[in-house]
Amino acid sequence: MIGDLFKETVWSLAGNKVRSGLTILGIVIGIASVIALVAVGQGAQNSIAKNIESIGSNLIIISPGSQRVGGISQGGGSSETLTTDDADAIKSEIANISAVAPSVSKRYQVTAKGNNTNTQIIGTNADYLAARNVAIGSGSFFGDSQLKSSAKVAVIGPTTSEDLFGTDADPVGQTIRINNIDFKVIGVTVAKGGSGFNNQDDIVYVPLLTAQHYLSGNSYVNNISVAAADQQYMTTVQSQITELLLRRHKISDSTQADFSLMNQNDIIATASSITGTFTMLLSSIAGISLLVGGIGIMNMMLTTVTERTREIGLRKAVGIRKIYINLQFLTEAVILTFLGGGIGIILGWLASLVISKLISLTAQVSLSSVLLAFGVSAGVGIIFGFYPARRAANLSPIEALRYE
Template identity: 45%
Template sequence: MLFKESVQIAITALLSNKLRSILTMLGIIIGVGAVIAMISIGMGVRQNVTDSIASLGSNMLIVTPGSTNQGGVRSAAGSSQRLKLEDAEAIKKKIKNIDYVSPTVNSSYQIVNGNQNWNSSVYGVTPEYLQIRDLSVSTGSFITQADVNSRNRIAVIGTTVAANLFDAQNPVGKNIRINGQPYKVVGVLESKGQSSMGSDQDDIVIIPLTTAQERLMGITYIRSINIQVSSADRIEYVQGQVESLLRQRHHIVGDKEDDFTVRNLTSLMETMNDTTTMLTLFLGSIAAISLIVGGIGIMNIMMVSVTERTREIGIRKALGATFRNIMMQFLIESVVIGVIGGLLGVACGVGLAMGIAELGLFTTVITAAPIVISFGFSVGIGLFFGIYPARKAARLDPIEALRYE
C-alpha cells in the first residue's frame, strides 16, 4: 500500500468520526499550547530580569555601604557612613582595567516650579554617570566636572519630571526648587521609559554630587560607587582589587567584617538566568504532562478503532495486505492525529502567549525552539502511543478477523 493512500485512508477514518477525533486531539492541543505559553512566560521573566540588570550598565560593579554594629546590635544593610568620595577617587586612580567610576547619593524630594510640584528621586552624581548608565541628553547639556568642583546648583531632569512641571515648555534655562532651594535646569534626558520591573526611569533629577552632599543633604558620605570595568573577563579581578583597596583604606584587618559590599552584576545576572531557566523548564515540564495524557488518549482511541475495524483488517489481509501494510496504516492514523493536534496546539499556544502580553499580565517571549520541540514531541507522542494498537491490528488472524461481528 502506498504511503499516500495510507494517509488518505487515515484522514477518511478521522473525518468519519469527527467529534471523537477532535476530543482525541484535545489532549495534544492543550499540551502543546500549554508548553508554548508557559515557556514563553518563563522566557519573558528571564528577559525582564536580564533587562533590569543590564539597564544599570554593562560590566558593572556596585560598591554599597555595609551595616553598622553597635553594642552587638546590627542595623540594616547600607546604614554604614564610612564610604567616602575619596574612596571612589582612590579606586579610579589606583586600579587598572576600569573605564568609569561614579560615586552617587540619592534621596526623594518635592520639586517645585511656580505653582506646579512633583515628588521625584534626586541623584547626586559625577559626569561619568552619563556613560555608566548609558544616558543621553535630548535638550541642553549634562553636568560637568566644573559643576562638581564649584558645587553649582544646576539640575538635569527626566522627561516625566519635565512633563509634570513644565508641560510642553522647554525647561532648559528655567529654575526649579528642590527642598526649597533654587536650581537651574541645564538639560533634559532622553526618555528611557519604564524599566523591566515597572519603575519609571524618566522620573529622576540629577545634580552634581558635591552640591547634593553639601548643599542639599548635608552629608559627607556617599551611598554607592558605580564602577564600569573595561571587559567582562576582568570583572572578578577588579572586584578583588576594589575589595583589597577598600579594606586597606578603612583599616580592616584579619577576619574583621567588611563595612562595605561589592556586587558583581555579571555574576548576579548569571545566577538569575540560571534561576529563571530552571523556572522555565519547570513550567514547561508541568505543561508537558498533558501531552502524555493526550498520548494515552490517542492509544485508547486507536485501540477502539482496531476493535471496530477488525472485519476490515481481515478483508485487507485476505486480499494480500501484509503485516507491514496494516502496521503502517494504523501508525499513520495516530501520527496524523499528533500532527493536526500539534499544529492546532501551536496556534493556540502562540495566540495565548500574545494575548497574555497584550493584556499586560506578563511579558512573554515567543521563540522558535519551544514551538519546534513541542510540535515534534506531539508527533512523537502520536507515533509512540500508536505502535501497540498498530501491532495488535497487524497481528490479527485474518480468518478470526473475518468471522468477527
C-alpha cells in the first residue's frame, strides 16, 4: 500500500517535470532569500556591536570642545583646551574610576630596517590599556618611570609590526624611527581585529610625555579616556567630570563648555538605532520575499490541483478510495515542499557564505530564520496542495470528471 502510494507520487511528480520544477523553484527562492537576508542583517548587527565593544567598556571619552575665534566656530576637537593636569585632577578628585588615560595622537612616517609605514602614533599612559581594552602580546607596556623620564620607547600594534619587520619576526628590542628620533620597541599588542581607516592594530604607542616633548611640542592632549569602575557609576562619573572641568576651566555656563563628553552608551545608542533601522529594512524585505514566495507556492499548488480535478474524478470512478487520493496529494505536497525547502536552505546558506566573502562581514545563518522560512513555505505548500485536492476528492466522480 505504502509502496503504491510512494510510486504513484513519484510517477506523478516525475511525469510533469516542469510543473514540479516550478513549484520547487518557488519554494527554493522564498526560503533562500529569507535565510540569506536575515543572515546578512544579523552579521552586520553583530559586527557593529563587536566594533563598539572593542573600544572598551564603561568608557567615557573627553574631547576638546569647539573653540570660538571671534564668534566663528573652528569645529569640534580643534581646540587645545585639555591638558595633562586636567587628567591628573580627574584621577585624584573623582571616585569610582578605574583608569584615566590622556592621549595625543598624530600620524607619522615610521621607519625600521629600511621598511617604512605611515601610522597613527598615540602618546598615552599605562591606563590606556585598561580604558581601551588593549592587551599586550609580547614584551611589556611602558611603566611610570618610563613615562616620567620621557623614555624613547614604543609599543607597536601587530599590523605595524608586520609592515616594519615582516611576519613572524619579534620586534621587541628592535629600533624604529619616528620623526627622525629613534625609539626602542618594548612590546607588541594583541590583534583586536578591525580594518580600514581606524585600524586599532596599525598603531604605535609611546609615553605621553615623550610624545609631547618630541612630537607634538606642547602640553595639550587630544582626548582623555576615562573608564568608570562599573556600569552603574557612569552617570555620576560623567556629571562629576563635567563639573570638575567647568570649574578648572573657569566656565560658569555649561552650554559654553570647551570640551565634550561621550560615553560608550551614547555610541551604542546611536549605533543600535542605526542597526535597528537596518534590521527593520532587511526584515521587511525578507517578509515580502516570504509573502511573494508563499503566494507563488499557493498559486502553483492551486493550479496543479484544479488542472487535475478530472484526474481525481477518474481515480474515484475506477474505484480508488477517497483516502488514497487524499494521501497521494498530501505526499506530493510534502515531497515538493521538503525538496524545495532542503535546496532552499542549502542555497540560502551558500548565498550567505558568498556574501560574507564579498563584503568583509560574517553573515550568520540563524536557526530561527531557517525554521520560519521553512515553516511558512512548507505550511503554505502543504495546505494549498492538500486542501483543494481534498475538496476535489469529495466531489462526486461525475462532477470531477466534467470539471473544465
